[in-house]
Amino acid sequence: MQAEAERAGEAYEGARVLDVGSGVKPYFPFFEPYASEFVSVDIANPAADLEGAVEDLPVPDGSFDVVICNQVLEHCADPAQAVRELRRVVAPGGRVLASTHGVQVYHPAPDDLWRWTHAGLERLFAQNGDWRSVTVTPSSGTTACVGMLISIYVEQAAKRARLRPLGRVVIAGVNRAARGIDARSELLRSTRPGTIHANYHVVAEA
Ligand SMILES: C[S@@+](CC[C@H](N)C(=O)[O-])C[C@H]1O[C@@H](n2cnc3c(N)ncnc32)[C@H](O)[C@@H]1O
Numbered sequence: 622m623q624a625e626a627e628r629a630g631e632a633y634e635g636a637r638v639l640d641v642g643s644g645v646k647p648y649f650p651f652f653e654p655y656a657s658e659f660v661s662v663d664i665a666n667p668a669a670d671l672e673g674a675v676e677d678l679p680v681p682d683g684s685f686d687v688v689i690c691n692q693v694l695e696h697c698a699d700p701a702q703a704v705r706e707l708r709r710v711v712a713p714g715g716r717v718l719a720s721t722h723g724v725q726v727y728h729p730a731p732d733d734l735w736r737w738t739h740a741g742l743e744r745l746f747a748q749n750g751d752w753r754s755v756t757v758t759p760s761s762g763t764t765a766c767v768g769m770l771i772s773i774y775v776e777q778a779a780k781r782a783r784l785r786p787l788g789r790v791v792i793a794g795v796n797r798a799a800r801g802i803d804a805r806s807e808l809l810r811s812t813r814p815g816t817i818h819a820n821y822h823v824v825a826e827a
Contacts, residue, residue, distance in 0.1 A: 622648050622689075625718055629687050630655030639685040639710060641675050642693030643668075652687070660685075665731075675703040678710050686715040694721040695735045701749050708750030708827065717825040723759070723818040724766050726773055739812045739821055746825050753826040759818035762803030762810040766819040768795045 626648075629636040635657030640648060643661035645668065652659055662678060663669035673679040675690060676699050688711045690703070697703050707717045721742070727733050737745070739757045746755040772792040779788025803809050809816065 622651050622691075622718070625687070625716075626651035626655055629716075633686045636686045637684065637712070638687045638689065639678075639680065641678065641688065641690040641707070642696070643689075644692075648689055648691070658685075676706055677702075678706045680710050682709050683712045683715075685710055686712050688715065688717045690717065690719040692720060692722075694719060694737075695725070696730050696732055698732070698734065700735060700745060704746055704749035707825070708752070711825075711827045713827055715827045717823070717827070719823040719825070720760070720820055721823075722820055724770070725819060726770075737821060739818070742821055742823055746823060750825065750827075754824075755826075756824045758822045758824075759810070759812060759816075760820040760822055761818065762799075762806070763816045763818065764799040764802040764806075764809055765796070766817045768799030769819050771795055 629638070629652065636652065636655050637658045638652050638656045638660070640646060640659065640661045643663045643666065646661050649659055660671060660680070661669045662671040662673045662680070664672065664674055671679050675693055675697050688707050690707055694700050694703060707719065711717050722736050723738060724736065739759065742757045743755055746752060772795050775791050775795070776788050779785050779791070812818070
């Protein structure tokens, strides 16, 4: 997101940025130096500038250069309609930056409804907008995904056993080992058959 913010600074004279399903607005600090406008929209979130669902955004057509929609699609009732709305509100020449899960534990916010493969996400975007390009990239490798799942349950077990500091050491070791294994294997970082990924990043160019 830091790199995307810097890119927006070069590409636009004061980028107009919309953050959909903004939560605590974690990306605002990245875009603040480059944005003429940073509008957050969310459901039931008093901290957001606008109240609205991704499937029915309360903003005009083509009104933002960068539209962020991170970790939201898995929670929304109608992902196809959500992508159509993201396409509607992004300006010509603009970019939609979306991310969502391949593999993750159930985590309602307020619902948790969907998971994707890279191919499913490519299809979801391609079928619901006339994009110049759609790129889907895994955020990390297969071992990192397995390590993330192990770490979630190690943390829970350590919490129950009142051994959280020990849990943290184990988790740090798991993550370090996973990163090292993925770094040595192009196959494990790829989207070839047999791989799994915790998260995917979508860049869709209008
Ligand atoms: C896991 S949080 C992600 C928050 C933030 N985007 C981030 O990356 O940290 C999921 C967010 O999606 C919002 N959300 C859930 N369903 C939504 C919907 N249908 N339309 C818009 N936002 C939604 C939630 O209110 C919450 O803020």
